[in-house]
Amino acid sequence: MEFRRIDRLPPYVFNIVNEMKIEARQHGEDIIDLGMGNPDLPTPQPIVDKLAEAAQNSRNHRYSASRGITKLRLALSSWYERRYGVEIDPEREALVSIGAKEGLAHLMWVLLRSGDAALVPEPSYPIHQFSCLFAGAEVNSVPLTHDTADFFADLKQAYERTWPRPRVILVSFPHNPTGHCVDLDFFERLVRFAQEREVFIIHDFAYAEICFDGYKPPSIFQVPGAKDVAVEFVSLSKSHSMAGWRVGFCAGNAEAVAGLQRLKSYLDYGVFQPIQIAAITALNDCDEVPPLVSSVYQRRRDVLCDGLARAGWPVHKPRGTMFVWASIPEPYQHLGSLEFSKLLLTEAKVAVSPGIGFGQSGEGFVRFALVANDARIRQAVRGVRRVMDAASKGASAGAQPTA
Numbered sequence: 001m002e003f004r005r006i007d008r009l010p011p012y013v014f015n016i017v018n019e020m021k022i023e024a025r026q027h028g029e030d031i032i033d034l035g036m037g038n039p040d041l042p043t044p045q046p047i048v049d050k051l052a053e054a055a056q057n058s059r060n061h062r063y064s065a066s067r068g069i070t071k072l073r074l075a076l077s078s079w080y081e082r083r084y085g086v087e088i089d090p091e092r093e094a095l096v097s098i099g100a101k102e103g104l105a106h107l108m109w110v111l112l113r114s115g116d117a118a119l120v121p122e123p124s125y126p127i128h129q130f131s132c133l134f135a136g137a138e139v140n141s142v143p144l145t146h147d148t149a150d151f152f153a154d155l156k157q158a159y160e161r162t163w164p165r166p167r168v169i170l171v172s173f174p175h176n177p178t179g180h181c182v183d184l185d186f187f188e189r190l191v192r193f194a195q196e197r198e199v200f201i202i203h204d205f206a207y208a209e210i211c212f213d214g215y216k217p218p219s220i221f222q223v224p225g226a227k228d229v230a231v232e233f234v235s236l237s238k239s240h241s242m243a244g245w246r247v248g249f250c251a252g253n254a255e256a257v258a259g260l261q262r263l264k265s266y267l268d269y270g271v272f273q274p275i276q277i278a279a280i281t282a283l284n285d286c287d288e289v290p291p292l293v294s295s296v297y298q299r300r301r302d303v304l305c306d307g308l309a310r311a312g313w314p315v316h317k318p319r320g321t322m323f324v325w326a327s328i329p330e331p332y333q334h335l336g337s338l339e340f341s342k343l344l345l346t347e348a349k350v351a352v353s354p355g356i357g358f359g360q361s362g363e364g365f366v367r368f369a370l371v372a373n374d375a376r377i378r379q380a381v382r383g384v385r386r387v388m389d390a391a392s393k394g395a396s397a398g399a400q401p402t403a
């Protein structure tokens with residue numbers, strides 16, 4: 001049978017490593033899973049307690065509001081005010097989504113149709129590309145690689161080269177998978193460009209609060225006038241370790257928020273209300289949580305990056321996200337990212353994500369997710385060291401390492 005939309009999707013390469021991981025574990029192997037960005041930290045207790053309390057009240061068992069309950073939209077608005085000094089009208093400029101991913105994918109349906117084009121950095125979080133394809137539109141990629149000197153200039157050039165002109169530009173900083181971060185001047189230039197060219201900006205700000213070394217990722221709304229041309233998605237998945245709860249937000253441009261609200265009113269009845277009530281606790285009463293979560297990821301980042309460097313595999317330390325994006329070390333570059341990931345799984349007992357899964361420009365890289373504790377990451381580094389040592393022994397014996 002022909003499936004008119006999903007037939008355009010490429011095979012999901014992450015499944016290949018994931019299935020190998022499952023099989024190895026079934027054979028009793030101890031695999032350290034640094035593949036998927038699935039937070040291992042528990043949701044803070046006050047949030048869990050609030051969920052349990054709200055779940056006891058049968059009034060919360062009914063269909064909720066598709067756009068999210070008023071108090072949660074108010075909590076988002078006050079979070080924006082506290083964090084960025086930005087005003088978000090909880091009535092017209094804020095909406096609760098079933099995680100940032102759902103909101104973003106459905107907003108593409110609202111903004112794009114067959115024959116339209118969108119501009120998306122690549123490598124990218126897969127739904128950034130696929131959401132445009134689901135909407136029937138074409139995706140034009142802008143490479144975002146380790147040697148990108150001026151991403152804005154590349155973006156502008158890609159826009160000028162694309163016909164029909166892209167209706168939407170999607171950006172996301174701190175960036176998954178590359179860890180690339182920007183400062184406010186990037187958004188100043190982007191907003192000015194969007195105003196001039198009448199293109200709409202979506203900023204996926206899923207890692208708004210996962211940041212290191214004193215760096216504070218900017219919100220696009222810190223640029224005056226950004227709400228005329230942009231929305232921003234934020235999420236509790238990483239900042240409050242609530243990935244399984246499925247709560248995210250779309251904020252900003254009132255027309256786009258209303259469009260998404262309209263579509264969602266046909267599709268869903270909102271996040272389970274006790275979860276929304278607990279999310280209010282997360283936003284209003286847990287300001288100390290995201291810095292604590294970030295400090296855990298920062299320490300893990302250091303354990304991993306310093307360990308890899310000592311093993312002869314120097315990698316860049318990102319200022320944000322929960323990922324380390326690593327160029328495949330010299331002796332293994334010829335394998336490509338999928339075969340190298342398989343090698344890491346079988347020889348180092350570490351599962352990572354092959355860069356090719358994030359798009360063509362991801363080839364030559366693998367992504368480590370910082371979702372295991374320090375001791376497990378040290379163990380992972382020891383496994384990698386074995387693989388690196390094997391390569392240098394192989395090289396001194398004149399052999400090429402193979403998969």
Ligand SMILES: Cc1ncc(COP(=O)(O)O)c(C=O)c1O
Binds near residue numbers: 172204206234
């Ligand atoms: C860039 C980016 N956006 C969105 C998400 C998903 O966010 P949510 O759990 O709120 O749907 C992720 C999760 O890995 C992500 O990396």
